[in-house]
Amino acid sequence: MADPVLVKEDGAVATVTLNRPDRLNAMNETLIAALDGYFRELHDRHDIRIVVLKAAGRAFCAGLDLEAWRPAEGVGSVQHTWRTQRSIATVMQLMRSCPQPIIALAQGAACGGGLSLLLSSDIRFCTPDFRMNAAYIKIGLGGCDMGSSYFLPRLVGSSLASEMILTGRFVDSARALSNGFVSAVVEADRLGSAAQEIIDEMLLTAPMGLRLSKDALNRNIDAPGFEAALALEDRQQVLLSQTEDSTEAQRAFLEKRKPDYRDR
Known part of the structure:
Protein backbone atom coordinates (compact mmCIF):
# COMPACT_ATOMS: atom_id res chain seq x y z
CA MET A 1 0.00 0.00 0.00
CA ALA A 2 1.38 3.40 -1.01
CA ASP A 3 2.12 5.98 1.64
CA PRO A 4 -0.86 8.38 1.94
CA VAL A 5 1.50 11.34 2.32
CA LEU A 6 4.83 11.73 0.53
CA VAL A 7 7.48 14.10 1.86
CA LYS A 8 10.45 15.26 -0.19
CA GLU A 9 13.01 17.62 1.32
CA ASP A 10 15.31 19.57 -0.96
CA GLY A 11 17.56 21.82 1.08
CA ALA A 12 15.39 24.31 2.95
CA VAL A 13 12.19 23.39 1.08
CA ALA A 14 9.88 20.49 1.89
CA THR A 15 7.21 19.26 -0.52
CA VAL A 16 4.30 17.44 1.12
CA THR A 17 2.08 15.52 -1.31
CA LEU A 18 -1.31 14.02 -0.51
CA ASN A 19 -1.06 10.59 -2.14
CA ARG A 20 -4.45 8.87 -2.28
CA PRO A 21 -5.37 9.77 -5.88
CA ASP A 22 -7.66 6.75 -6.27
CA ARG A 23 -9.78 8.23 -3.45
CA LEU A 24 -9.35 11.84 -4.62
CA ASN A 25 -6.99 12.26 -1.64
CA ALA A 26 -9.87 11.97 0.80
CA MET A 27 -8.79 11.99 4.44
CA ASN A 28 -8.44 8.65 6.18
CA GLU A 29 -6.84 8.06 9.57
CA THR A 30 -3.44 7.19 8.12
CA LEU A 31 -3.28 10.34 6.02
CA ILE A 32 -4.27 12.54 8.95
CA ALA A 33 -1.77 10.85 11.27
CA ALA A 34 1.01 11.41 8.70
CA LEU A 35 0.16 15.10 8.32
CA ASP A 36 -0.03 15.49 12.10
CA GLY A 37 3.35 13.87 12.59
CA TYR A 38 5.14 15.89 9.93
CA PHE A 39 3.72 19.32 10.74
CA ARG A 40 4.28 18.70 14.44
CA GLU A 41 7.93 17.85 13.72
CA LEU A 42 8.38 21.05 11.71
CA HIS A 43 7.92 23.22 14.80
CA ASP A 44 11.45 22.32 15.88
CA ARG A 45 13.09 22.16 12.46
CA HIS A 46 14.58 25.45 11.40
CA ASP A 47 16.51 23.75 8.60
CA ILE A 48 13.22 23.55 6.71
CA ARG A 49 12.18 27.10 5.87
CA ILE A 50 9.27 26.66 3.43
CA VAL A 51 6.65 23.96 2.79
CA VAL A 52 4.87 23.25 -0.48
CA LEU A 53 1.58 21.35 -0.05
CA LYS A 54 0.18 19.62 -3.12
CA ALA A 55 -1.78 16.54 -4.15
CA ALA A 56 -1.44 13.66 -6.58
CA GLY A 57 -4.08 12.96 -9.22
CA ARG A 58 -6.97 15.00 -10.54
CA ALA A 59 -8.26 16.46 -7.26
CA PHE A 60 -6.65 18.24 -4.34
CA CYS A 61 -8.73 16.64 -1.59
CA ALA A 62 -12.33 15.44 -1.53
CA GLY A 63 -12.62 15.92 2.22
CA LEU A 64 -13.35 13.21 4.75
CA ASP A 65 -13.26 9.60 3.57
CA LEU A 66 -16.53 8.59 5.17
CA GLU A 67 -15.86 4.87 4.67
CA ALA A 68 -12.45 4.95 6.34
CA TRP A 69 -13.28 6.14 9.86
CA ARG A 70 -14.85 3.26 11.73
CA PRO A 71 -15.40 3.31 15.49
CA ALA A 72 -13.44 0.77 17.48
CA GLU A 73 -15.43 -1.90 19.27
CA GLY A 74 -16.92 -0.57 22.48
CA VAL A 75 -16.42 3.09 21.57
CA GLY A 76 -19.55 5.26 21.55
CA SER A 77 -20.55 7.15 18.41
CA VAL A 78 -20.14 10.53 20.09
CA GLN A 79 -16.71 9.61 21.41
CA HIS A 80 -15.65 8.26 18.01
CA THR A 81 -16.86 11.36 16.17
CA TRP A 82 -15.12 13.61 18.69
CA ARG A 83 -11.84 11.77 18.14
CA THR A 84 -12.20 12.07 14.36
CA GLN A 85 -13.06 15.73 14.57
CA ARG A 86 -10.16 16.60 16.87
CA SER A 87 -7.66 14.56 14.85
CA ILE A 88 -8.35 16.58 11.71
CA ALA A 89 -8.73 19.93 13.46
CA THR A 90 -5.35 19.44 15.12
CA VAL A 91 -3.67 19.20 11.72
CA MET A 92 -5.09 22.61 10.82
CA GLN A 93 -3.79 24.04 14.08
CA LEU A 94 -0.33 22.57 13.49
CA MET A 95 -0.21 24.04 10.00
CA ARG A 96 -1.02 27.49 11.30
CA SER A 97 1.42 27.33 14.20
CA CYS A 98 4.41 25.81 12.40
CA PRO A 99 6.98 28.54 11.65
CA GLN A 100 7.35 27.66 7.96
CA PRO A 101 5.16 29.45 5.39
CA ILE A 102 3.01 26.91 3.53
CA ILE A 103 2.41 27.35 -0.21
CA ALA A 104 -0.56 25.25 -1.37
CA LEU A 105 -0.99 24.12 -4.99
CA CYS A 144 -18.95 25.68 9.92
CA ASP A 145 -16.22 23.13 10.41
CA MET A 146 -12.43 22.77 10.60
CA GLY A 147 -11.81 26.49 10.67
CA SER A 148 -14.12 27.48 7.81
CA SER A 149 -16.13 29.96 9.87
CA TYR A 150 -12.88 31.53 11.11
CA PHE A 151 -10.83 31.80 7.91
CA LEU A 152 -13.38 32.18 5.10
CA PRO A 153 -14.83 35.55 6.20
CA ARG A 154 -11.29 36.87 6.71
CA LEU A 155 -10.16 35.69 3.27
CA VAL A 156 -13.16 36.28 1.00
CA GLY A 157 -15.51 38.53 3.01
CA SER A 158 -18.71 37.75 4.84
CA SER A 159 -21.04 37.55 1.82
CA LEU A 160 -19.19 34.86 -0.12
CA ALA A 161 -18.26 33.07 3.10
CA SER A 162 -21.94 32.93 4.09
CA GLU A 163 -22.92 31.75 0.62
CA MET A 164 -20.42 28.90 0.79
CA ILE A 165 -21.10 27.89 4.39
CA LEU A 166 -24.90 28.09 4.24
CA THR A 167 -25.31 26.25 0.92
CA GLY A 168 -22.23 24.10 0.36
CA ARG A 169 -22.21 25.26 -3.26
CA PHE A 170 -19.01 25.14 -5.29
CA VAL A 171 -16.94 28.22 -6.08
CA ASP A 172 -14.78 28.02 -9.20
CA SER A 173 -11.24 29.26 -9.82
CA ALA A 174 -12.35 32.60 -11.29
CA ARG A 175 -14.33 33.52 -8.18
CA ALA A 176 -11.57 32.18 -5.94
CA LEU A 177 -9.15 34.55 -7.63
CA SER A 178 -11.43 37.60 -7.78
CA ASN A 179 -12.24 37.24 -4.07
CA GLY A 180 -8.62 36.88 -2.97
CA PHE A 181 -8.67 33.21 -2.00
CA VAL A 182 -5.79 32.38 -4.34
CA SER A 183 -2.84 34.48 -5.53
CA ALA A 184 -3.10 33.29 -9.14
CA VAL A 185 -4.76 30.77 -11.44
CA VAL A 186 -2.18 28.95 -13.54
CA GLU A 187 -2.12 25.92 -15.81
CA ALA A 188 -1.29 22.63 -14.10
CA ASP A 189 2.15 22.41 -15.66
CA ARG A 190 3.01 25.86 -14.24
CA LEU A 191 1.95 25.29 -10.64
CA GLY A 192 5.43 24.28 -9.60
CA SER A 193 7.11 27.24 -11.29
CA ALA A 194 4.58 29.66 -9.78
CA ALA A 195 5.48 28.35 -6.33
CA GLN A 196 9.19 28.41 -7.13
CA GLU A 197 9.10 32.14 -7.87
CA ILE A 198 7.72 32.76 -4.37
CA ILE A 199 10.15 30.29 -2.81
CA ASP A 200 13.14 31.97 -4.43
CA GLU A 201 12.12 35.32 -2.98
CA MET A 202 11.43 33.87 0.47
CA LEU A 203 14.85 32.23 0.55
CA LEU A 204 16.43 35.66 0.15
CA THR A 205 14.97 36.70 3.52
CA ALA A 206 16.57 36.18 6.92
CA PRO A 207 15.42 32.84 8.41
CA MET A 208 14.20 34.27 11.71
CA GLY A 209 12.62 37.23 9.94
CA LEU A 210 10.56 34.87 7.80
CA ARG A 211 9.46 32.79 10.78
CA LEU A 212 8.44 35.79 12.85
CA SER A 213 6.64 37.39 9.91
CA LYS A 214 4.33 34.37 9.64
CA ASP A 215 3.89 34.48 13.42
CA ALA A 216 2.91 38.17 13.39
CA LEU A 217 0.50 37.72 10.48
CA ASN A 218 -1.29 34.92 12.31
CA ARG A 219 -1.43 36.73 15.64
CA ASN A 220 -2.54 40.05 14.18
CA ILE A 221 -5.52 38.47 12.44
CA ASP A 222 -6.96 38.41 15.95
CA ALA A 223 -5.35 41.57 17.29
CA PRO A 224 -7.84 43.55 19.42
CA GLY A 225 -6.93 46.71 17.53
CA PHE A 226 -4.40 48.70 15.54
CA GLU A 227 -2.35 49.58 18.62
CA ALA A 228 -1.93 45.93 19.59
CA ALA A 229 -0.83 45.03 16.06
CA LEU A 230 1.74 47.83 16.06
CA ALA A 231 3.04 46.76 19.46
CA LEU A 232 3.75 43.23 18.23
CA GLU A 233 5.40 44.51 15.06
CA ASP A 234 7.58 46.94 17.05
CA ARG A 235 8.81 44.21 19.36
CA GLN A 236 9.62 41.86 16.51
CA GLN A 237 11.51 44.52 14.59
CA VAL A 238 13.60 45.53 17.61
CA LEU A 239 14.38 41.86 18.29
CA LEU A 240 15.31 41.09 14.68
CA SER A 241 17.42 44.22 14.31
CA GLN A 242 19.79 42.82 16.93
CA THR A 243 20.53 39.59 15.04
CA GLU A 244 23.71 38.90 13.09
CA ASP A 245 21.56 38.19 10.03
CA SER A 246 20.16 41.72 10.14
CA THR A 247 23.64 43.19 10.07
CA GLU A 248 24.58 40.83 7.23
CA ALA A 249 21.47 41.78 5.23
CA GLN A 250 22.27 45.47 5.47
CA ARG A 251 25.90 44.87 4.51
CA ALA A 252 24.85 42.71 1.53
CA PHE A 253 22.38 45.35 0.38
CA LEU A 254 25.07 48.02 0.35
CA GLU A 255 27.54 45.70 -1.36
CA LYS A 256 24.91 44.58 -3.92
CA ARG A 257 25.28 40.86 -3.23
CA LYS A 258 23.22 37.97 -1.90
CA PRO A 259 23.19 37.77 1.93
CA ASP A 260 24.91 34.85 3.65
CA TYR A 261 22.44 34.06 6.41
CA ARG A 262 23.41 31.89 9.39
CA ASP A 263 20.17 32.12 11.41
CA ARG A 264 21.97 33.92 14.22
Whole structure:
Protein backbone atom coordinates (compact mmCIF):
# COMPACT_ATOMS: atom_id res chain seq x y z
CA MET A 1 0.00 0.00 0.00
CA ALA A 2 1.38 3.40 -1.01
CA ASP A 3 2.12 5.98 1.64
CA PRO A 4 -0.86 8.38 1.94
CA VAL A 5 1.50 11.34 2.32
CA LEU A 6 4.83 11.73 0.53
CA VAL A 7 7.48 14.10 1.86
CA LYS A 8 10.45 15.26 -0.19
CA GLU A 9 13.01 17.62 1.32
CA ASP A 10 15.31 19.57 -0.96
CA GLY A 11 17.56 21.82 1.08
CA ALA A 12 15.39 24.31 2.95
CA VAL A 13 12.19 23.39 1.08
CA ALA A 14 9.88 20.49 1.89
CA THR A 15 7.21 19.26 -0.52
CA VAL A 16 4.30 17.44 1.12
CA THR A 17 2.08 15.52 -1.31
CA LEU A 18 -1.31 14.02 -0.51
CA ASN A 19 -1.06 10.59 -2.14
CA ARG A 20 -4.45 8.87 -2.28
CA PRO A 21 -5.37 9.77 -5.88
CA ASP A 22 -7.66 6.75 -6.27
CA ARG A 23 -9.78 8.23 -3.45
CA LEU A 24 -9.35 11.84 -4.62
CA ASN A 25 -6.99 12.26 -1.64
CA ALA A 26 -9.87 11.97 0.80
CA MET A 27 -8.79 11.99 4.44
CA ASN A 28 -8.44 8.65 6.18
CA GLU A 29 -6.84 8.06 9.57
CA THR A 30 -3.44 7.19 8.12
CA LEU A 31 -3.28 10.34 6.02
CA ILE A 32 -4.27 12.54 8.95
CA ALA A 33 -1.77 10.85 11.27
CA ALA A 34 1.01 11.41 8.70
CA LEU A 35 0.16 15.10 8.32
CA ASP A 36 -0.03 15.49 12.10
CA GLY A 37 3.35 13.87 12.59
CA TYR A 38 5.14 15.89 9.93
CA PHE A 39 3.72 19.32 10.74
CA ARG A 40 4.28 18.70 14.44
CA GLU A 41 7.93 17.85 13.72
CA LEU A 42 8.38 21.05 11.71
CA HIS A 43 7.92 23.22 14.80
CA ASP A 44 11.45 22.32 15.88
CA ARG A 45 13.09 22.16 12.46
CA HIS A 46 14.58 25.45 11.40
CA ASP A 47 16.51 23.75 8.60
CA ILE A 48 13.22 23.55 6.71
CA ARG A 49 12.18 27.10 5.87
CA ILE A 50 9.27 26.66 3.43
CA VAL A 51 6.65 23.96 2.79
CA VAL A 52 4.87 23.25 -0.48
CA LEU A 53 1.58 21.35 -0.05
CA LYS A 54 0.18 19.62 -3.12
CA ALA A 55 -1.78 16.54 -4.15
CA ALA A 56 -1.44 13.66 -6.58
CA GLY A 57 -4.08 12.96 -9.22
CA ARG A 58 -6.97 15.00 -10.54
CA ALA A 59 -8.26 16.46 -7.26
CA PHE A 60 -6.65 18.24 -4.34
CA CYS A 61 -8.73 16.64 -1.59
CA ALA A 62 -12.33 15.44 -1.53
CA GLY A 63 -12.62 15.92 2.22
CA LEU A 64 -13.35 13.21 4.75
CA ASP A 65 -13.26 9.60 3.57
CA LEU A 66 -16.53 8.59 5.17
CA GLU A 67 -15.86 4.87 4.67
CA ALA A 68 -12.45 4.95 6.34
CA TRP A 69 -13.28 6.14 9.86
CA ARG A 70 -14.85 3.26 11.73
CA PRO A 71 -15.40 3.31 15.49
CA ALA A 72 -13.44 0.77 17.48
CA GLU A 73 -15.43 -1.90 19.27
CA GLY A 74 -16.92 -0.57 22.48
CA VAL A 75 -16.42 3.09 21.57
CA GLY A 76 -19.55 5.26 21.55
CA SER A 77 -20.55 7.15 18.41
CA VAL A 78 -20.14 10.53 20.09
CA GLN A 79 -16.71 9.61 21.41
CA HIS A 80 -15.65 8.26 18.01
CA THR A 81 -16.86 11.36 16.17
CA TRP A 82 -15.12 13.61 18.69
CA ARG A 83 -11.84 11.77 18.14
CA THR A 84 -12.20 12.07 14.36
CA GLN A 85 -13.06 15.73 14.57
CA ARG A 86 -10.16 16.60 16.87
CA SER A 87 -7.66 14.56 14.85
CA ILE A 88 -8.35 16.58 11.71
CA ALA A 89 -8.73 19.93 13.46
CA THR A 90 -5.35 19.44 15.12
CA VAL A 91 -3.67 19.20 11.72
CA MET A 92 -5.09 22.61 10.82
CA GLN A 93 -3.79 24.04 14.08
CA LEU A 94 -0.33 22.57 13.49
CA MET A 95 -0.21 24.04 10.00
CA ARG A 96 -1.02 27.49 11.30
CA SER A 97 1.42 27.33 14.20
CA CYS A 98 4.41 25.81 12.40
CA PRO A 99 6.98 28.54 11.65
CA GLN A 100 7.35 27.66 7.96
CA PRO A 101 5.16 29.45 5.39
CA ILE A 102 3.01 26.91 3.53
CA ILE A 103 2.41 27.35 -0.21
CA ALA A 104 -0.56 25.25 -1.37
CA LEU A 105 -0.99 24.12 -4.99
CA ALA A 106 -4.51 22.95 -5.77
CA GLN A 107 -6.10 21.29 -8.78
CA GLY A 108 -9.59 19.92 -9.25
CA ALA A 109 -11.86 19.76 -6.23
CA ALA A 110 -11.12 20.87 -2.68
CA CYS A 111 -14.10 19.87 -0.55
CA GLY A 112 -14.73 20.11 3.18
CA GLY A 113 -11.50 19.15 4.89
CA GLY A 114 -9.65 19.74 1.62
CA LEU A 115 -10.85 23.33 1.67
CA SER A 116 -9.67 23.61 5.28
CA LEU A 117 -6.17 22.44 4.30
CA LEU A 118 -6.07 25.34 1.85
CA LEU A 119 -7.47 27.75 4.43
CA SER A 120 -4.73 26.69 6.83
CA SER A 121 -2.01 27.39 4.25
CA ASP A 122 -0.43 30.82 3.79
CA ILE A 123 -0.28 31.25 0.00
CA ARG A 124 -2.47 29.45 -2.53
CA PHE A 125 -2.26 28.83 -6.28
CA CYS A 126 -4.81 26.85 -8.26
CA THR A 127 -5.46 25.50 -11.74
CA PRO A 128 -8.33 26.64 -14.00
CA ASP A 129 -10.34 23.50 -13.16
CA PHE A 130 -10.15 24.20 -9.43
CA ARG A 131 -13.35 24.36 -7.43
CA MET A 132 -13.97 24.45 -3.70
CA ASN A 133 -16.84 24.06 -1.31
CA ALA A 134 -17.62 23.89 2.39
CA ALA A 135 -19.19 20.49 1.93
CA TYR A 136 -20.07 19.83 5.56
CA ILE A 137 -23.64 21.12 5.32
CA LYS A 138 -24.25 18.76 2.40
CA ILE A 139 -23.95 15.72 4.67
CA GLY A 140 -26.36 16.86 7.36
CA LEU A 141 -23.85 18.77 9.48
CA GLY A 142 -23.34 22.46 10.11
CA GLY A 143 -21.51 24.38 7.43
CA CYS A 144 -18.95 25.68 9.92
CA ASP A 145 -16.22 23.13 10.41
CA MET A 146 -12.43 22.77 10.60
CA GLY A 147 -11.81 26.49 10.67
CA SER A 148 -14.12 27.48 7.81
CA SER A 149 -16.13 29.96 9.87
CA TYR A 150 -12.88 31.53 11.11
CA PHE A 151 -10.83 31.80 7.91
CA LEU A 152 -13.38 32.18 5.10
CA PRO A 153 -14.83 35.55 6.20
CA ARG A 154 -11.29 36.87 6.71
CA LEU A 155 -10.16 35.69 3.27
CA VAL A 156 -13.16 36.28 1.00
CA GLY A 157 -15.51 38.53 3.01
CA SER A 158 -18.71 37.75 4.84
CA SER A 159 -21.04 37.55 1.82
CA LEU A 160 -19.19 34.86 -0.12
CA ALA A 161 -18.26 33.07 3.10
CA SER A 162 -21.94 32.93 4.09
CA GLU A 163 -22.92 31.75 0.62
CA MET A 164 -20.42 28.90 0.79
CA ILE A 165 -21.10 27.89 4.39
CA LEU A 166 -24.90 28.09 4.24
CA THR A 167 -25.31 26.25 0.92
CA GLY A 168 -22.23 24.10 0.36
CA ARG A 169 -22.21 25.26 -3.26
CA PHE A 170 -19.01 25.14 -5.29
CA VAL A 171 -16.94 28.22 -6.08
CA ASP A 172 -14.78 28.02 -9.20
CA SER A 173 -11.24 29.26 -9.82
CA ALA A 174 -12.35 32.60 -11.29
CA ARG A 175 -14.33 33.52 -8.18
CA ALA A 176 -11.57 32.18 -5.94
CA LEU A 177 -9.15 34.55 -7.63
CA SER A 178 -11.43 37.60 -7.78
CA ASN A 179 -12.24 37.24 -4.07
CA GLY A 180 -8.62 36.88 -2.97
CA PHE A 181 -8.67 33.21 -2.00
CA VAL A 182 -5.79 32.38 -4.34
CA SER A 183 -2.84 34.48 -5.53
CA ALA A 184 -3.10 33.29 -9.14
CA VAL A 185 -4.76 30.77 -11.44
CA VAL A 186 -2.18 28.95 -13.54
CA GLU A 187 -2.12 25.92 -15.81
CA ALA A 188 -1.29 22.63 -14.10
CA ASP A 189 2.15 22.41 -15.66
CA ARG A 190 3.01 25.86 -14.24
CA LEU A 191 1.95 25.29 -10.64
CA GLY A 192 5.43 24.28 -9.60
CA SER A 193 7.11 27.24 -11.29
CA ALA A 194 4.58 29.66 -9.78
CA ALA A 195 5.48 28.35 -6.33
CA GLN A 196 9.19 28.41 -7.13
CA GLU A 197 9.10 32.14 -7.87
CA ILE A 198 7.72 32.76 -4.37
CA ILE A 199 10.15 30.29 -2.81
CA ASP A 200 13.14 31.97 -4.43
CA GLU A 201 12.12 35.32 -2.98
CA MET A 202 11.43 33.87 0.47
CA LEU A 203 14.85 32.23 0.55
CA LEU A 204 16.43 35.66 0.15
CA THR A 205 14.97 36.70 3.52
CA ALA A 206 16.57 36.18 6.92
CA PRO A 207 15.42 32.84 8.41
CA MET A 208 14.20 34.27 11.71
CA GLY A 209 12.62 37.23 9.94
CA LEU A 210 10.56 34.87 7.80
CA ARG A 211 9.46 32.79 10.78
CA LEU A 212 8.44 35.79 12.85
CA SER A 213 6.64 37.39 9.91
CA LYS A 214 4.33 34.37 9.64
CA ASP A 215 3.89 34.48 13.42
CA ALA A 216 2.91 38.17 13.39
CA LEU A 217 0.50 37.72 10.48
CA ASN A 218 -1.29 34.92 12.31
CA ARG A 219 -1.43 36.73 15.64
CA ASN A 220 -2.54 40.05 14.18
CA ILE A 221 -5.52 38.47 12.44
CA ASP A 222 -6.96 38.41 15.95
CA ALA A 223 -5.35 41.57 17.29
CA PRO A 224 -7.84 43.55 19.42
CA GLY A 225 -6.93 46.71 17.53
CA PHE A 226 -4.40 48.70 15.54
CA GLU A 227 -2.35 49.58 18.62
CA ALA A 228 -1.93 45.93 19.59
CA ALA A 229 -0.83 45.03 16.06
CA LEU A 230 1.74 47.83 16.06
CA ALA A 231 3.04 46.76 19.46
CA LEU A 232 3.75 43.23 18.23
CA GLU A 233 5.40 44.51 15.06
CA ASP A 234 7.58 46.94 17.05
CA ARG A 235 8.81 44.21 19.36
CA GLN A 236 9.62 41.86 16.51
CA GLN A 237 11.51 44.52 14.59
CA VAL A 238 13.60 45.53 17.61
CA LEU A 239 14.38 41.86 18.29
CA LEU A 240 15.31 41.09 14.68
CA SER A 241 17.42 44.22 14.31
CA GLN A 242 19.79 42.82 16.93
CA THR A 243 20.53 39.59 15.04
CA GLU A 244 23.71 38.90 13.09
CA ASP A 245 21.56 38.19 10.03
CA SER A 246 20.16 41.72 10.14
CA THR A 247 23.64 43.19 10.07
CA GLU A 248 24.58 40.83 7.23
CA ALA A 249 21.47 41.78 5.23
CA GLN A 250 22.27 45.47 5.47
CA ARG A 251 25.90 44.87 4.51
CA ALA A 252 24.85 42.71 1.53
CA PHE A 253 22.38 45.35 0.38
CA LEU A 254 25.07 48.02 0.35
CA GLU A 255 27.54 45.70 -1.36
CA LYS A 256 24.91 44.58 -3.92
CA ARG A 257 25.28 40.86 -3.23
CA LYS A 258 23.22 37.97 -1.90
CA PRO A 259 23.19 37.77 1.93
CA ASP A 260 24.91 34.85 3.65
CA TYR A 261 22.44 34.06 6.41
CA ARG A 262 23.41 31.89 9.39
CA ASP A 263 20.17 32.12 11.41
CA ARG A 264 21.97 33.92 14.22
